[in-house]
Amino acid sequence: MAIATPSVTDVCRAAKTASRKLAALPTAQKDAALLAIADALEARADEIIEANARDLEAGRESGLSDALLDRLLLDPGRIGAIAQQVRDIAALPDPVGEVIDGFRLPNGLDVAKTRTPLGVVAVVYEARPNVTIDAAALCLKSGNAIVLRGSSSATHSNAILASIAADNAPVEGAVGLVAGGGREELKELATQDDLVDLIIPRGGEGLKKALTEVATVPMIFAASGNCHVYVDADADLTMARDIIINAKTQRPGVCNAAETLLVHEDVAAQFLPSALEALRDAGVELRGDDAVRALDQAVLPATDEDWDTEFLSLTLAVKVVADVDEAIDHVNAHGSGHSEAIVTSSYASARSFELAVDAACVYVNASTRFTDGGEFGFGAEIGNSTQKLHARGPIGLRELCSFKYVVRGDGHVRS
Numbered sequence: 001m002a003i004a005t006p007s008v009t010d011v012c013r014a015a016k017t018a019s020r021k022l023a024a025l026p027t028a029q030k031d032a033a034l035l036a037i038a039d040a041l042e043a044r045a046d047e048i049i050e051a052n053a054r055d056l057e058a059g060r061e062s063g064l065s066d067a068l069l070d071r072l073l074l075d076p077g078r079i080g081a082i083a084q085q086v087r088d089i090a091a092l093p094d095p096v097g098e099v100i101d102g103f104r105l106p107n108g109l110d111v112a113k114t115r116t117p118l119g120v121v122a123v124v125y126e127a128r129p130n131v132t133i134d135a136a137a138l139c140l141k142s143g144n145a146i147v148l149r150g151s152s153s154a155t156h157s158n159a160i161l162a163s164i165a166a167d168n169a170p171v172e173g174a175v176g177l178v179a180g181g182g183r184e185e186l187k188e189l190a191t192q193d194d195l196v197d198l199i200i201p202r203g204g205e206g207l208k209k210a211l212t213e214v215a216t217v218p219m220i221f222a223a224s225g226n227c228h229v230y231v232d233a234d235a236d237l238t239m240a241r242d243i244i245i246n247a248k249t250q251r252p253g254v255c256n257a258a259e260t261l262l263v264h265e266d267v268a269a270q271f272l273p274s275a276l277e278a279l280r281d282a283g284v285e286l287r288g289d290d291a292v293r294a295l296d297q298a299v300l301p302a303t304d305e306d307w308d309t310e311f312l313s314l315t316l317a318v319k320v321v322a323d324v325d326e327a328i329d330h331v332n333a334h335g336s337g338h339s340e341a342i343v344t345s346s347y348a349s350a351r352s353f354e355l356a357v358d359a360a361c362v363y364v365n366a367s368t369r370f371t372d373g374g375e376f377g378f379g380a381e382i383g384n385s386t387q388k389l390h391a392r393g394p395i396g397l398r399e400l401c402s403f404k405y406v407v408r409g410d411g412h413v414r415s
Contacts, residue, residue, distance in 0.1 A: 019174075197218070
């Protein structure tokens with residue numbers, strides 16, 4: 001007899017039950033579970049790679065882009081890195097119970113504002129099987145149960161990774177996987193108001209739109225990254241060239257890669273010819289405005305759509321601007337609120353950019369590629385929030401917590 005696949009509601013209900021137990025677990029028990037997950041990942045690496053190979057083969061047959069295939073790939077090095085991230089998370093301080101603020105009222109009541117788990121977190125993600133473990137580890141450490149819903153392109157990879165996390169979780173039902181079912185299943189998950197406390201979509205604008213149309217559960221978007229690098233008039237041009245090459249080419253298929261290069265008109269003639277040549281040598285297709293093409297006729301003409309596009313590939317839009325204010329206006333008009341960078345030696349320009357650019361992460365003289373939970377010391381991340389409420393930037397342990405006020409008295413009654 002075939003074993004019935006649990007419904008979305010069944011998975012969410014089990015997670016809700018588990019979340020109440022997880023919230024009260026001691027740190028040592030959660031950490032032991034994470035270390036067991038890390039060990040199991042390495043012990044079962046061959047199984048994981050075999051499952052991943054099936055997904056990669058199906059992806060190639062269905063015409064997935066090289067960037068998406070790169071996101072999908074799991075090899076021994078990546079599995080080892082995922083396991084190490086789990087160990088890094090285990091080594092971090094437990095956020096649960098952390099006192100954010102505390103004070104004593106005139107009447108003698110002691111008030112403490114303390115971090116507490118959100119409860120049940122659902123993560124919906126595309127073509128990134130590593131998110132299965134990153135999200136599960138962060139949720140378990142922060143005392144949350146998790147419901148995972150990956151994409152069909154990573155079905156086999158997600159299944160084995162989720163089973164490893166679930167088998168080693170400290171509470172039964174703490175890690176659940178919802179697989180298959182398409183948009184109807186997605187809608188069912190997004191409307192589990194009484195069982196799911198938060199949904200985090202990690203993917204492109206299509207996923208964001210699909211959930212926005214149906215969700216009744218609160219959401220934090222970890223969506224697209226249309227990121228910019230602006231080279232100011234006072235920039236160190238060698239530094240600027242190195243930063244844009246890194247931001248564009250180090251891993252072009254990720255959300256913190258640069259998609260547009262903006263250059264101050266005073267240094268365009270000096271900077272762009274060599275920078276564009278270096279980018280072209282790295283395999284980048286260049287699309288520029290008239291001022292850029294006047295300096296390099298091999299650059300393709302940029303369209304209005306290009307300024308709003310997250311290419312996720314070796315394609316870069318390039319524009320010459322009059323000053324830092326025009327750069328800021330362009331970023332705020334076309335950026336997605338993810339990561340933006342300025343290269344400058346001018347404190348005034350840097351400060352203007354920092355204050356006026358509307359983004360979760362703003363960089364001065366550094367690549368946008370550092371927007372990452374691991375790079376920020378969070379162990380890992382579920383995604384990078386481009387919203388402003390509750391959590392912004394890399395979503396780590398503290399971002400997976402709410403807070404409660406704990407008030408202690410000695411027989412106090414209100415008159």
